[in-house]
Amino acid sequence: MAIDLPIYLDNAATTRTDPRVVEAMLPYFTETFGNPGSRNHSFGWAAEEAVEHARQQVADLLGADRKEIIFTSGATESNNLAIKGAASMYAKAPAGQSGRGHIITALHEHKAVLDPCKRLQREGFEVTYLQPGKDGLITAKMVQEAMREDTILVTIMWANNELGTINEIPEIGKLCHEKGVVFHTDATQWVGKMPTDVERDHVDLLSMSGHKIYGPKGVGALYVRRRRPRVRLTAIQEGGGQERGFRSGTLNVPGIVGLGKACELCAAEMDDERERLLALRRKLEKSITSRLDTVQVNGHAEKRLPHIANISFGFVEGESLMMATKEIAMSSGSACTSASLEPSYVLKALGIGDDLAHSSLRISMGRFTTEAQVEYAADKIVQAVNKLRVLSPLYDMHNEGIDITKIQWQAH
Numbered sequence: 001m002a003i004d005l006p007i008y009l010d011n012a013a014t015t016r017t018d019p020r021v022v023e024a025m026l027p028y029f030t031e032t033f034g035n036p037g038s039r040n041h042s043f044g045w046a047a048e049e050a051v052e053h054a055r056q057q058v059a060d061l062l063g064a065d066r067k068e069i070i071f072t073s074g075a076t077e078s079n080n081l082a083i084k085g086a087a088s089m090y091a092k093a094p095a096g097q098s099g100r101g102h103i104i105t106a107l108h109e110h111k112a113v114l115d116p117c118k119r120l121q122r123e124g125f126e127v128t129y130l131q132p133g134k135d136g137l138i139t140a141k142m143v144q145e146a147m148r149e150d151t152i153l154v155t156i157m158w159a160n161n162e163l164g165t166i167n168e169i170p171e172i173g174k175l176c177h178e179k180g181v182v183f184h185t186d187a188t189q190w191v192g193k194m195p196t197d198v199e200r201d202h203v204d205l206l207s208m209s210g211h212k213i214y215g216p217k218g219v220g221a222l223y224v225r226r227r228r229p230r231v232r233l234t235a236i237q238e239g240g241g242q243e244r245g246f247r248s249g250t251l252n253v254p255g256i257v258g259l260g261k262a263c264e265l266c267a268a269e270m271d272d273e274r275e276r277l278l279a280l281r282r283k284l285e286k287s288i289t290s291r292l293d294t295v296q297v298n299g300h301a302e303k304r305l306p307h308i309a310n311i312s313f314g315f316v317e318g319e320s321l322m323m324a325t326k327e328i329a330m331s332s333g334s335a336c337t338s339a340s341l342e343p344s345y346v347l348k349a350l351g352i353g354d355d356l357a358h359s360s361l362r363i364s365m366g367r368f369t370t371e372a373q374v375e376y377a378a379d380k381i382v383q384a385v386n387k388l389r390v391l392s393p394l395y396d397m398h399n400e401g402i403d404i405t406k407i408q409w410q411a412h
């Protein structure tokens with residue numbers, strides 16, 4: 001059977017919008033186009049009703065109350081609002097002074113968490129960046145050991161976007177509640193794929209994004225706990241006072257309707273989808289690791305999202321591997337920062353060497369991925385690696401039993 005190319009296996013970067021989501025959104029461009037802030041006519045009321053319906057759909061997916069959902073432009077904004085907003089609200093000293101409080105995060109968080117933390121450091125806060133285990137996990141014990149008298153905020157992602165590894169979120173949340181410390185989690189990769197209950201799991205602030213869960217780009221949400229304890233935030237964006245003052249700006253009604261619909265679909269289909277994706281991921285990993293030597297699947301073997309595989313290939317060059325598998329859309333273990341090719345800081349945080357990090361692939365499946373696509377991709381990757389290794393003198397030496405880590409290279 002012929003297969004359509006290219007094949008999309010980069011669902012951790014973004015997902016195709018589900019056609020059912022697009023259909024739900026369309027009337028809100030040209031028919032129900034009012035501003036939900038218009039309180040004195042039916043156009044406004046209809047738009048407001050749609051937004052409140054979507055707010056309920058999002059809340060239901062998280063086990064939250066409708067009033068606890070703030071709509072934003074995506075997870076980047078949600079993270080900024082949660083981290084900067086909480087730091088500013090719970091600061092122990094005024095702006096411009098040092099000793100404003102201590103924040104705990106991790107080395108392999110998304111940049112949308114790390115960069116706000118770095119800014120806060122420049123503004124008088126102290127930040128601890130936890131080093132994950134070799135399995136990529138952040139445990140409650142690690143957080144506990146980093147806790148101080150002046151800790152005001154813990155921000156640890158639910159699942160990692162490069163590895164799919166799942167951190168000990170319920171345990172970390174419980175610890176934070178015992179210590180009276182605000183707990184934020186970037187749940188962008190977790191929500192919609194795995195069952196979420198902010199009440200049971202002691203989460204105070206949770207970031208999520210539409211385009212990672214088959215919804216539109218440019219819309220997301222922040223969950224802000226209202227009871228036991230009530231969490232307060234300083235607004236980052238000021239203006240018309242929408243979203244109870246947390247986030248001013250006219251609401252993106254079609255986007256919000258799409259996000260709501262995407263949440264409803266995830267809730268309805270999650271159990272089947274999780275099983276299906278897990279089977280696909282296992283098939284992919286087995287197909288590759290059973291046919292190639294010197295490969296490793298990165299991150300904890302079990303505590304991993306069903307749809308993300310991160311695999312390192314010894315004795316191939318990352319760029320060449322990407323070139324040889326061009327008809328498959330995947331992410332590499334290198335990030336293009338300016339002109340240079342930097343190895344992924346996430347893989348580095350796990351202690352994976354630069355060479356292996358460069359020759360790593362993140363393969364992420366989704367709702368529209370088929371078994372035939374996964375089989376094709378696995379075959380293609382195996383072929384490409386074999387072909388590249390034929391050209392590798394280091395691989396020859398490795399096969400002859402020479403430990404290349406012990407070679408004394410001639411200095412010039």
Ligand SMILES: *Cc1c(COP(=O)(O)O)cnc(C)c1O
Nearest residue numbers: 074075076110112161188189209
């Ligand atoms: C994609 C992603 C983000 C950024 O989300 P946007 O909605 O694109 O701003 C943040 N955190 C994680 C873990 C992500 O995967």
